[in-house]
Amino acid sequence: MEFRPILNALKRRKTGAILVALQVAITLAIVINAIFIIGVRSEKIGRDTGMDVNNIFTVSVRGFGPNFNVVESIKQDLRMIRSMPGVVSATISNHIPLSGSGSGTGLRTVPDLTIESTGTARYRFSEHGIETLGVNISHGRNFKANEVEFVEADSNPPTPPGILVTQALADSLFPEGGALGKQVFWGDMSESTIIGIIEKMHGSWVGWDKLEHVVIQPGKPAYQRNRYIIRTEPGERDRLMLEVEEKLSANSPNKIIQRVRSLEEHAARSYQRDRAMSIILVSVIVLLLVITGLVFLGLASFNVKQRTKQIGTRRALGATKTDIVRYFMLENWIITTGGAILGIVLTVGLAYWLETEYSLPRLNFIYIPVGVAILWVLGQLAAYMPARRAATISPAIATRTV
Amino acid sequence: MFLYYLRISMHSMKRNPLLSGLMIVAIALGIGVSMTTITVYYLMSADPIPQKSSQLFAVQLDSWGINHPFDRDRPERAPHQLTYRDATALVAAKKAKHQVAMFESTLIVEPEKDKPYLSMLRVTSSDFFPMFQVPFLYGAGWTANDDERASQVVVLSKETNEKLFGGENSVGRRLRMGAKEFVVSGVMDTWNPTPRFYDVINGGFNEVADMMIPLSLTEPMELKSAGSDWGWKAESINSFKDWLNSESAWMQFWVELEDSMAVDDYKNFLDAYVTEQKELGRFERPLNNHLQSVMQWMAHNQVVREDNKVLVGLSVLFLLVCVLSAVALLLTHFLGKSEEVALRRALGANRLSIFGQHLVEVSLTGVIGGALGVLFALGGLQAIKYLYSGQGFDHLVQLDIFLVLFAAVLAWLASLLAGFYPSWKLCQESPAGFLKTQ
Numbered sequence: 001m002e003f004r005p006i007l008n009a010l011k012r013r014k015t016g017a018i019l020v021a022l023q024v025a026i027t028l029a030i031v032i033n034a035i036f037i038i039g040v041r042s043e044k045i046g047r048d049t050g051m052d053v054n055n056i057f058t059v060s061v062r063g064f065g066p067n068f069n070v071v072e073s074i075k076q077d078l079r080m081i082r083s084m085p086g087v088v089s090a091t092i093s094n095h096i097p098l099s100g101s102g103s104g105t106g107l108r109t110v111p112d113l114t115i116e117s118t119g120t121a122r123y124r125f126s127e128h129g130i131e132t133l134g135v136n137i138s139h140g141r142n143f144k145a146n147e148v149e150f151v152e153a154d155s156n157p158p159t160p161p162g163i164l165v166t167q168a169l170a171d172s173l174f175p176e177g178g179a180l181g182k183q184v185f186w187g188d189m190s191e192s193t194i195i196g197i198i199e200k201m202h203g204s205w206v207g208w209d210k211l212e213h214v215v216i217q218p219g220k221p222a223y224q225r226n227r228y229i230i231r232t233e234p235g236e237r238d239r240l241m242l243e244v245e246e247k248l249s250a251n252s253p254n255k256i257i258q259r260v261r262s263l264e265e266h267a268a269r270s271y272q273r274d275r276a277m278s279i280i281l282v283s284v285i286v287l288l289l290v291i292t293g294l295v296f297l298g299l300a301s302f303n304v305k306q307r308t309k310q311i312g313t314r315r316a317l318g319a320t321k322t323d324i325v326r327y328f329m330l331e332n333w334i335i336t337t338g339g340a341i342l343g344i345v346l347t348v349g350l351a352y353w354l355e356t357e358y359s360l361p362r363l364n365f366i367y368i369p370v371g372v373a374i375l376w377v378l379g380q381l382a383a384y385m386p387a388r389r390a391a392t393i394s395p396a397i398a399t400r401t402v
Numbered sequence: 403m404f405l406y407y408l409r410i411s412m413h414s415m416k417r418n419p420l421l422s423g424l425m426i427v428a429i430a431l432g433i434g435v436s437m438t439t440i441t442v443y444y445l446m447s448a449d450p451i452p453q454k455s456s457q458l459f460a461v462q463l464d465s466w467g468i469n470h471p472f473d474r475d476r477p478e479r480a481p482h483q484l485t486y487r488d489a490t491a492l493v494a495a496k497k498a499k500h501q502v503a504m505f506e507s508t509l510i511v512e513p514e515k516d517k518p519y520l521s522m523l524r525v526t527s528s529d530f531f532p533m534f535q536v537p538f539l540y541g542a543g544w545t546a547n548d549d550e551r552a553s554q555v556v557v558l559s560k561e562t563n564e565k566l567f568g569g570e571n572s573v574g575r576r577l578r579m580g581a582k583e584f585v586v587s588g589v590m591d592t593w594n595p596t597p598r599f600y601d602v603i604n605g606g607f608n609e610v611a612d613m614m615i616p617l618s619l620t621e622p623m624e625l626k627s628a629g630s631d632w633g634w635k636a637e638s639i640n641s642f643k644d645w646l647n648s649e650s651a652w653m654q655f656w657v658e659l660e661d662s663m664a665v666d667d668y669k670n671f672l673d674a675y676v677t678e679q680k681e682l683g684r685f686e687r688p689l690n691n692h693l694q695s696v697m698q699w700m701a702h703n704q705v706v707r708e709d710n711k712v713l714v715g716l717s718v719l720f721l722l723v724c725v726l727s728a729v730a731l732l733l734t735h736f737l738g739k740s741e742e743v744a745l746r747r748a749l750g751a752n753r754l755s756i757f758g759q760h761l762v763e764v765s766l767t768g769v770i771g772g773a774l775g776v777l778f779a780l781g782g783l784q785a786i787k788y789l790y791s792g793q794g795f796d797h798l799v800q801l802d803i804f805l806v807l808f809a810a811v812l813a814w815l816a817s818l819l820a821g822f823y824p825s826w827k828l829c830q831e832s833p834a835g836f837l838k839t840q
Contacts, residue, residue: 013737015733015823015827016730016733016734019726019729019730019733020726020730022726023723023726023727023730026719026722026723026726027723029719030716030719030720030723033716034716037712062510062520064510064518064580064581065581066581113469114469116474186636187635187636188636188637188638189636224626256510256518256519256520258520269792272789272790272792272793273707273709273790273793275789276786276789276790277709277713279789280713280786280789281716283785284435284716284717284720287431287435287720288720288723290431291427291428291431291723291724291727292723292727294424294427294428294727295424295428295727295730295731298420298421298424298731298734299730299731299734301420302420302421302734302735302738303734306737306738350719353715354712354715358708358711358712359708360712
């Protein structure tokens, strides 16, 4: 319909229109890139860990004094924990998955140091580890109780006869498949056999690209600090966290109980920066849209006030209320669209800068129409109110001052 | 004249509260958001020890294996920590003005009255205190003599002294830790270098440790590192001694060198040391030793996080959007004033005074917006503190005088930038044009 008159009117106030379009363009560039970054982070945070994250918690115990016997203490603690109603399973462990603290190593398929090894997180659990973490053995078998022994600090543990690896690690080591039953070599060239493959499990460092590379050796680490991992029935975790802490400290004057922490909290801490970044970006987007919306609103209101007489005249000449509303909405749409076209160029430019200057992945172009749609809706919403007010201007206004 | 302009400006703003209010909000949000991210960035990238940051150097020795570069993607990078063997050998060599090796560890503290607890401590040598200009509330650091004799002495942080001794002068008092009797040699005053430059590997914004004890206690007390340790070699480790002699790197090492000649000399010394070690079959890689000053070390280890740089970039764009909003609003606002301006021109006001008056009006908007923006930034920083709680951001969310001034100038510049074109446009109007319709 009335594209021409709108364009003519805009031409007469072109500086203002260009400024708003420019604002739309930069807003679009920020919004699209920010939504994209949020998307990437949310995906990272939401990855399936392979573990029963919601029902697991961990405790760290450190004994001291001359009468403290690590092995006895671990046996006693675990017996006590396992006897508590609501506990599904518990194990001693060298490290806690998702916690950001762990141990890493390199494995090879041939005993040759000149060949690059495959990096992986390394854990040492008892035969209860699999059930405690709630991970799934898809091929092969778990450790047997007689394969698991106490391993003391500062001693080179005997190379384990059999190890468990995650599917991801198995695929990296043996791309052609058939990892089960194969030999792998540690840094000291000793060898182990893969006796089981875990479908999926996350290791310690959530920022590492090999997060799903995990190898598990059998063993009960009897180090200075003993870390217990405990899995509970659904809904029992928080109660048991309190009870376990209480019971552990009650019967042991020579132990310090530390970091009773759910696996969820370990993960939340590890992903804290990603979550904070997402929340900051959401705030930036919201504020940006508020500003842009308010500016649309303010300018449209002012225009309506300025053009009261013209609007009255148009109404007197037969324009319907709908025509008036449509005029202002269309005007806004033209400015927004003009800005969006420039905005897409800016968006791609900003994305390129973020990608080359920082380690951000390449922008997924699906986010561009999303951003444009958001600004269209915002513009139309902001223009609607003043436009409605414009439509109520009576045709009689036109006659008044003449 | 200025006061008169100011009065007209306030009058003008009151006449159009919607547009003026929006302008103030736009400037305030722009300043609020950008100051929040800039503050964090500014404090993250600050020089933690400006008096001597160019004289303190982190030492790197490439002790990794011939087939094992420390960083496979960038093999020219040397490991960022040293082995116990090398760190203690370099401390003993005393070739620099000051040298200090250190790591973080934990010990069980058994206070006389309270329950035992696990304490984070830094195990280091006596040079730490003069070298990093650690302020003392009571007493002082231990001496080189204590280093040599592995004395059981301890330096407490102010908080730890408050916790254990109620904040009184505890120098000479005894403290049971790790089943041994220690004597307090000093209590540090509040000291929080930000970033914690001397150990950015284990958290550049972490707090200074609760206490410090001599490095020479490592062996007798079998102290293990609570920080990160890196290794490349499979070694047979059957005792604590094996561990200390291993190729595992878990110590930070710093030297103080007064001028470039001293730097060259020390570099030569390091190369000579490594060459000597090569004869023992260690250091398989080509010579790759580095001395990096405090600020170089911060950059090398990317202490300022990428996210924070991206946020500064985005928030500057955000401010630009706000300035554009303000320009658009001002243009519209001033458009409605053409008649008034024409009248004033007709009554004898020249272009320059019209222009000046409007810049005053714009500045007033900027000042109000800026002040509001600083309040927003304070809120924003509290939100950042909450979002990053536990990440040592507490020292990164404080506005200082410099930042507030920066915000004020930024707000004023932003508003002037926004107001320049509309004001100029307005005073181009000819007086006649608008008077006609009256």
